[in-house]
Amino acid sequence: MTWPLWLELHLHFCMLSLLAVGGALAIVPEMHRYLVNELQLLSETAFSQSVTLSQIAPGPNILLVAVMGWNIGLQAAGGFETGTVAVVAGLLMALGLLIAAVLPSSLLSYFMGKWLQLHQHARGVRAFKAGMVPLVMGLMLSAGWLLQTASNPTMDWRLLLICAASMLIVLFTRVHLLWLMLGGAVLGAALGL
Amino acid sequence: MVGVFPSNICLITLESIVISNIPRSRTDLFLSFTWLGLQGFGGVLAVVQREIVDRKQWMTLSEFAEEWALAQTLPGPNVVNLSVMFGSKHFGPMGALAAMSGLLVFPGLLMLAIVFTFQAFAHLPLVASALHGMGVAAAGMVMAAGWRFWPMLKHHPIGWPLALLLMVASFGLAALVHWPLAKVIGVVGLVSCSLTWWRLQAKDDA
Numbered sequence: 203m204t205w206p207l208w209l210e211l212h213l214h215f216c217m218l219s220l221l222a223v224g225g226a227l228a229i230v231p232e233m234h235r236y237l238v239n240e241l242q243l244l245s246e247t248a249f250s251q252s253v254t255l256s257q258i259a260p261g262p263n264i265l266l267v268a269v270m271g272w273n274i275g276l277q278a279a280g281g282f283e284t285g286t287v288a289v290v291a292g293l294l295m296a297l298g299l300l301i302a303a304v305l306p307s308s309l310l311s312y313f314m315g316k317w318l319q320l321h322q323h324a325r326g327v328r329a330f331k332a333g334m335v336p337l338v339m340g341l342m343l344s345a346g347w348l349l350q351t352a353s354n355p356t357m358d359w360r361l362l363l364i365c366a367a368s369m370l371i372v373l374f375t376r377v378h379l380l381w382l383m384l385g386g387a388v389l390g391a392a393l394g395l
Numbered sequence: 396m397v398g399v400f401p402s403n404i405c406l407i408t409l410e411s412i413v414i415s416n417i418p419r420s421r422t423d424l425f426l427s428f429t430w431l432g433l434q435g436f437g438g439v440l441a442v443v444q445r446e447i448v449d450r451k452q453w454m455t456l457s458e459f460a461e462e463w464a465l466a467q468t469l470p471g472p473n474v475v476n477l478s479v480m481f482g483s484k485h486f487g488p489m490g491a492l493a494a495m496s497g498l499l500v501f502p503g504l505l506m507l508a509i510v511f512t513f514q515a516f517a518h519l520p521l522v523a524s525a526l527h528g529m530g531v532a533a534a535g536m537v538m539a540a541g542w543r544f545w546p547m548l549k550h551h552p553i554g555w556p557l558a559l560l561l562m563v564a565s566f567g568l569a570a571l572v573h574w575p576l577a578k579v580i581g582v583v584g585l586v587s588c589s590l591t592w593w594r595l596q597a598k599d600d601a
Binding site: 217218219220221222223224225226227229230231232235236239250251252253254255256257258259260261262263264265268269272282293296300304306307308310311312314315318319322325326327328329330331332333334335336337338339340341342343344345346347348349350352353354361362364365366367368369370371372373378379380382383385386387388389390391393394395 | 506588
């Protein structure tokens with residue numbers, strides 16, 4: 203990876219940090235577009251693995267940026283076969299991109315929190331809050347859709363069914379998310395999908 | 396001079412009541428948010444509320460609801476925003492850093508350890524199949540998280556048909572047409588916020 207690309211990558215994540223209204227999942231479609239389609243730093247498989255594995259580990263969703271960084275660094279250094287170099291590259295990229303993704307928005311929270319508290323009933327603030335709702339919802343649904351297509355490029359109907367079932371179970375029951383992931387894993391392995 | 400005035404006793408008791416309900420130190424903040432981060436699967440909202448409001452009583456429920464609304468309004472990961480605002484309220488910049496890094500450092504290392512373990516076995520067909528199954532299950536979970544906004548859309552100030560249209564537009568532009576996020580926000584977000592502002596103004600004036 204060249205230095206200009208490295209810099210561009212970090213600056214882009216700094217910008218995404220400030221565009222992440224609605225949280226980490228809302229920027230997943232953009233990360234897919236930028237990292238998979240445009241720069242081709244991540245394969246569809248690596249993208250889907252990054253988001254998926256970040257869901258079975260505890261912690262805030264933004265940590266999926268660290269997992270993507272890990273995969274980018276690992277691949278840029280030549281993959282697992284290169285050994286320690288790749289691991290170090292992966293860790294550095296994970297740390298770098300995570301900091302880029304949380305620092306700008308955290309600084310904004312730090313300096314704007316008080317101001318926002320004072321003006322939370324102002325019409326502009328209310329309009330922003332309510333106005334972003336349709337957008338955030340659309341972005342989160344597209345995050346789910348892109349993750350589905352990345353994990354299921356051939357549109358296997360059994361995988362589509364697992365996806366739909368998982369969505370309905372989350373919406374209508376209180377089953378712990380880990381059981382759902384385990385269910386998906388067992389079905390996937392058993393059916394050889 | 397301490398202890399000369401009887402009123403001091405009263406002061407000390409008051410102080411101890413207050414102290415029991417705020418984080419003791421930056422280390423306390425760091426450890427508490429680490430514990431919080433390690434419990435949060437999928438969404439952290441429920442965990443934050445249970446730990447900070449119910450168990451530690453660092454905030455009342457209404458304070459929490461207000462802080463959470465603020466954290467959601469600002470861009471960036473909501474729970475990280477909350478940790479920054481909460482940490483800075485008690486210990487300034489270092490408090491913000493302590494709370495935020497508590498949320499990210501150990502949960503992040505644990506996450507990378509899990510990813511590392513999976514990747515070491517990802518070449519096995521069985522593990523690859525399991526990852527596909529988990530991928531679509533996670534996709535369903537993310538879609539469900541998006542769907543949770545439906546009640547807000549239904550009662551949107553601009554009316555649900557228009558709000559739904561804007562929602563579908565942003566889905567199409569992000570997932571199918573692959574517009575950059577800045578452009579989607581610049582177009583759909585601007586239209587949506589302007590319409591909402593205009594409707595709110597009409598309502599406020601009425």
